[in-house]
Amino acid sequence: MGCFMANFCRLLCFCFLFFSFVFGARELAVADDRQHAEEMNSLLPASKSFPNFTNEGSRSQLGQDQSKGRSVFSLPFEGPKLSLQKKPIGDDNYVVTVGFGTPKRDLTLMFDTGSSTTWIQCKPCMNCYDQEDPIFDPSQSSTFSNSSHPYTQNYHDKSYASGYFAYDTLTMATYEFKDFTFLCGHNNSGLFGAVAGVLGIGLSNDSLISQTSGNFLRLFCYCLPPTEASSGFLAFGITAALTCLPRISTPLISDPDGFNRYFVNLVGITIGQRTLQISSNDAASLRNTIIDSGTHITRLPATVYSELRSVFNEFMAKFPVAPRFGKMDTCYNLAGYDLSSVVPSMILHFDNSVDLNLDHDSVVLSESESQVCLAFAEDTETIIGNHQQRNVNVLYDIIDKKVGFSRGTCGS
Template sequence: MSLSLFFSLTTPFHHTSNATSSSEFTTSIFNVTSAIHQIRQVLPFHHQEEEETQFSSLSSSSSFKLKLYPIESLFTAHPQHKLDYRSLVLTRLKHDSTRVSRIRSKIQPEFLSGDVFTGITHGTNDYIVKIGVGRPPQFFYMIFDIETDVTWLQCQPCLHCYEQPDSIFDPSLSSSYTLISCETKRCNLLKNSSCSVDGYCKYKISYNDDSYTAGIFVNETISFESSGWVNRVSLGCGHLNKGAFVGSAGTFGLGRGPFSFLSRINVSSMSYCLVDRNWVYSSATLEFNSPSSSSYNNDNSFKAKLLKNPKMESLYYVGFTGVSVGSERITIPNSTFTIDPYGNGGMIVSTGTIITRLETQAYNAVRDAFVAKTQHLERAKALYPFDTCYSLTTKNTIELPMMGFEVNDGKMWLLPKESYLYAVDNNGTFCFAFGPSEGPFSILGSFQQYGTRVTFDLTNSIISLHTLYCS
């Protein structure tokens, strides 16, 4: 039986208004007591049922909106696997390191590292979206993934499958299920494709942590709650699956490559707004063909170039030009935000990695500047991947240096003050919410994106950041 979820947004996000230079805003006040109180409300998780909806066909000009949920919402079906907050953090951090390793293996194929986590007892750091597969639709919760192209889900007959709360997709119940011949151009373009004994396209996707999915590549109808449906979407029907997918039915691929769902519907833009994953009572939103940036409050809107890595076509890169801590513009290598001919450098936008990672040299400079401006705070023991932590048990509020990324001609996107420190327990231990990537790339993590509508203008190659716009 499918899970059904509905949450209302409960936590507003504060963001200082637009600044033309980093010197106009240098410090902010962080409410420690409020943060600890909110953390102590995290568990247990609950959900509510949604109403049934009707469907209509979607076109490339259609504008439609979906709900995104923190993946911990899936734990509601397995109360025996609920975790205390400290254990939840440790699990998240393990998966954060695994996700960084996956990204690194894409950029450096010779790099292999990481442990595989299986079963629903281990959370990932993703968001999920509810989609229907087939006609009539069978509904599933799929991982929302902007770092991969291919959409896939577990299918019957399931020769080897991980645990998922939804029933597994049954192709025999769908009138729109169509096999793809291995002689087609689409099959030949698919990486690691092969041909079955009866001439149909087979796929396999392997990850560096020993996770994988393999099966038949097919065309199917995809539908989205009340938003409509799309025919002949190519996706993987996985009969052999293993890995850290935490009970979701599979992955909904929204990368920039030719097999992405975005290529099938040929939309002009995609945007999302992420809520804090601790608040599983809340839903985030995912939009296609959303309004232009002129529809938002310009005082809280920032634009940067949307860069593309020719070696990693599926990934989205944001064209930041600098970073500031307090009134100080940090000196960092040019490679931090630019992509060289070999595919190294640049900042990847990620929804599955929590903590923002910077190339090691850049991270060290940013961290040292933050530490220099927080000498008044008591330090705590480090917790990997964090190397800078604080004990704030006795504090009600603290003063922190404002942090921001330069987006255009000195204009700064000032990060919400809630995104500077990450709580690692519910007793007042917080860590600097950035880390080294330990590779030739940087990652803009989801924690720094909370409460900001991120819009990819795919036609004009622009990424827009709209703060205080999460409706």
């Protein structure tokens, strides 16, 4: 009895400290949410419209929205922890399995922080690519309803999914969400591998994060496994905070293009012992850096990439050059060498003195021993890709507008 009481008291103390942390100094970024909600609500019937989140309404909504999701044997706001895998069907991306419909159909989706809309391929298909899971048949779900409002989700690489917004039950572990809004894609094309669709975890009101805000407090974290043999995770709510709580965080900033992506200020790059000299113009570009789990390698502005490539080439000068691979134009033949002893480390520096340390496996991408390429490319946007996020705990606190990095263990 004494042991039970001691454990109960510890639980009470933990809950008090945690909720003090969660609710102590939070402010909602309501402008983007309200604007997107208004755009979405113009498309949807009144009975299905998205809530407008406000500083006062958001917290009172926590109890109201809780009824939309059901959790078995869980603490309030606890949240699930889903397995995250690197699979060939994801086309160099990461996949997670969730359930749609009643009865539940498990579908494997690409995990994407760079977009907000969750979509799946649906019958009837006008133009559907081949996927590993059976294509979702709305007529087989007793809880499915269709809004009849068309929408097309476009991506940076020219991929797209086009169809109609629909509503059905979404299941994540023991959590069920009735009338979850998603895109039923009937005309889809692009670099999706063989997944059934995309789990969009961006910032807008139709995203998974906003639709589950009353359950998970707009907290989520993930760890991307470096290999197909290892397993990562995607966690929400208190589970996310306890799993990934970093020592220090960098601010999330508003998307300058209004697409509700996650932006941070990248303020510098160090490779080996060399810190790149970044001009004021380039510094302005780096201040709008996207964190994107759905982009493979990191993209940099032309002049920043040029200097990074130049410094990398100095480190690799004694090794034979290899052919370029795709967007990666700086490759070497390192057959017979231990990569950890010849490839320089790298540090990405963010606001608030937050550093993301990259080891050699995250600096380069190895297609073979004879073709090891610098895993960065030139682009018009600055994007931190998933190759550089591997085996790192990344925690997003949307309400407090911050993201933190800590060393993960999902690669072991």
